[in-house]
Amino acid sequence: MKKLSILPHVAVTTALAFAGSVAQGDEVKGNAAAGNAKVWLCIGCHSIPGYRADYPMTYKVPMLGGQNAAYISSALAAYKNGERKHPTMRSIAASLSDQDMADLGEYYAAQTASSPNNPLK
Template identity: 80%
Template sequence: MKKITILIQLTLCVGLAFAGFSAQAEDVKGSAQAGNAKVWLCTGCHSIPDYRADYPLVYRVPMLGGQNAAYIASALAAYKKGERKHPTMRSIAASLSDQDMADLGEYYAAQTASSPNNPLK
């Protein structure tokens, strides 16, 4: 009986810990204005039409203006976790917080597909 009680308590604690982590991740709200100060990391590649990066393979670098904010944040998180493999993006994403990713997502979502993707004025 004591083992069952301990198991129930342990299960409850683990469940609450995951619930707290999930709630914290959902509380991050991006700001396009805050992203404006962070976008300098991105413009060197993502503001050049038809740009191709050639290390270690040839990659077509997409323009990000008008992209969905949540998609950008989740793509950056995937690079940070190593789920996406481009080495430069993995390095950049490793330095970003969840807030940075959300801000960059909102910044690009505020742009249009034909925007030059330069910082907001």
């Protein structure tokens, strides 16, 4: 019968626990007020009711007020890393930091579907 060493199992468990705590420590917290200063990137399309973008195909552009903050942030990250393919959104998202995405998510989550999506009015 072979003796199994517990040392490799302890090392792997410790490494996984440390990696999990680092990932949680890096979580970005969004700020709606900070998002208000960054929303100018979005209002050109997302503040026009019924707007449709037509490059490279016709897309119905959604109004974002009241949307879940985490959803907006993750959607922007998906555009940035290429999981979502719209070329305009991808180029805009490429310029955003994780903090910017979280701030924009919180800004739109603080709105309602009927609130003005254009803070510059």
